[in-house]
Amino acid sequence: MNTYQKTAHEFHEQFMHHWESNECFQKKCITSLDLCDETLQKLKVLVLEKGFDNLQDEVRFFKEVKPKILSMKFAIRALMEYDLEKKHPTRQRPRRAAAHLFKQNAGQIRFIQGF
DSSP states (O other), rough: OOHHHHHHHHHHHHHHHHSSSSSSHHHHHHHHHHHHHHHHHHHHHHHHHHOOOSHHHHHHHHIHHHHHHHHHHHHHHHHHHHHHHHHOOOOOOHHHHHHHHHHHTTHHHHHHHHH
């Protein structure tokens, strides 16, 4: 297991610890999103400092390690949006709602594209 996989494994353990806690749903989501951001930043620093030993490690990182964390982040944000929408419906058309969600998350999208 290389450094990147170890970092992803530590992320998963910390995530499960936070998610199984007795905190309210919104607090769990916020804490988990912060953990995702911290882990992605840590991985970015590791990649810039150490690079990859070979092409196979690089492919594994971009096809397995990073997508797991990013997908978790997107899933949590979607759950938060759903929970918020359930409590406070906006009555927007689906297209307008999707455009609003895209604009709201534009900063996150730019961050991911820059990684």
